[in-house]
Amino acid sequence: MSNYEKVIGRNAVRETLKAGRNVNKLYISENHDSGLVSIIKMAKSKGISIQKTNNHKLDSMSGSTHHQGVLALCSPVETISLRELIEKMNEKVTKPLVVILDNITDPHNAGAIIRSAYCAGADGVIMQTRRSASIGEGMYKSSAGAIEHIDLCEVSNIAQTIDTLKKEGLFVVGLDMNGENYYDMDYDMPLALVVGAEGKGLGRLIKEKCDFISSIPLKNDFDSLNASVAAGIVLFEAVKTR
Structure with missing residues (x-):
């Protein structure tokens, strides 16, 4: 996990998937609502590993309760000179x-x-x-x-x-x-x-x-x-x- 960065929240994860950044794994709340369906479909279409987990683990991984039920492990954002x-x-x-x-x-x-x-x-x-x-x-x-x-x-x-x-x-x-x-x-x-x-x-x-x-x-x-x-x-x- 140390080689990857965490992207937290629905909008941030959705845009990360759209941008084509390398996503190692997607963590989804096992009690997710319909708002995460499009993110799950996008991740599946890209062959990204999806793991359902409880909100307690998502709280721990994200360091807060504001993860909106989704967290992605990704390669770092690239910068330019x-x-x-x-x-x-x-x-x-x-x-x-x-x-x-x-x-x-x-x-x-x-x-x-x-x-x-x-x-x-x-x-x-x-x-x-x-x-x-x-x-x-x-x-x-x-x-x-x-x-x-x-x-x-x-x-x-x-x-x-x-x-x-x-x-x-x-x-x-x-x-x-x-x-x-x-x-x-x-x-x-x-x-x-x-x-x-x-x-x-x-x-x-x-x-x-x-x-x-x-x-x-x-x-x-x-x-x-x-x-x-x-x-x-x-x-x-x-x-x-x-």
């Missing part, structure tokens, strides 16, 4: 749109941002190999399976990555406090959107490297929005204006 991501973007006729995660350490936040990025049609999500949420079961579940369908790129240095993207013609917009109102900005350009950790915001060097800083005005006296919520708001504003 920054150069590969750039080459893919250059092959498209549309303006590039990528999301950069700066010190997002919560896998649930990272997964939710990946979900929004995929739904907004982003070309990829870039994250740092250190001081960042690890790609794993929490990220799979919170992305609702979107992680299977968008390019993920891990880099060692976000600041250097921004420099590289700028040389490729992308403009870098950072989400942070005390910037220009997000709805007053023009996003109709090759765009890299940088999202920082909630509370801390963007790192000083990263903020300095951004071409623009975009902010979401808050009506009440409160520090900030959840990072994934803020990312979703600005991503779809960008989609509207592009």
Whole structure:
């Protein structure tokens, strides 16, 4: 089991099966409802081993009771290099749109941002190999399976990555406090959107490297929005204006 990663929950498992990732075994609750029938059929059509088990074992394997009666053991999600991501973007006729995660350490936040990025049609999500949420079961579940369908790129240095993207013609917009109102900005350009950790915001060097800083005005006296919520708001504003 140590060579495989756990994918937990119906949407995440369904999208993993659709994406064709190697699934070693599928664990299904012996008391499952009709909502799992399509997942079972898909797994059988792919020749995947299915084991029915009780919810107590699923609770133990997943570390919670929120598994929705299904868990898959899979090969790890593959990532691509920054150069590969750039080459893919250059092959498209549309303006590039990528999301950069700066010190997002919560896998649930990272997964939710990946979900929004995929739904907004982003070309990829870039994250740092250190001081960042690890790609794993929490990220799979919170992305609702979107992680299977968008390019993920891990880099060692976000600041250097921004420099590289700028040389490729992308403009870098950072989400942070005390910037220009997000709805007053023009996003109709090759765009890299940088999202920082909630509370801390963007790192000083990263903020300095951004071409623009975009902010979401808050009506009440409160520090900030959840990072994934803020990312979703600005991503779809960008989609509207592009």
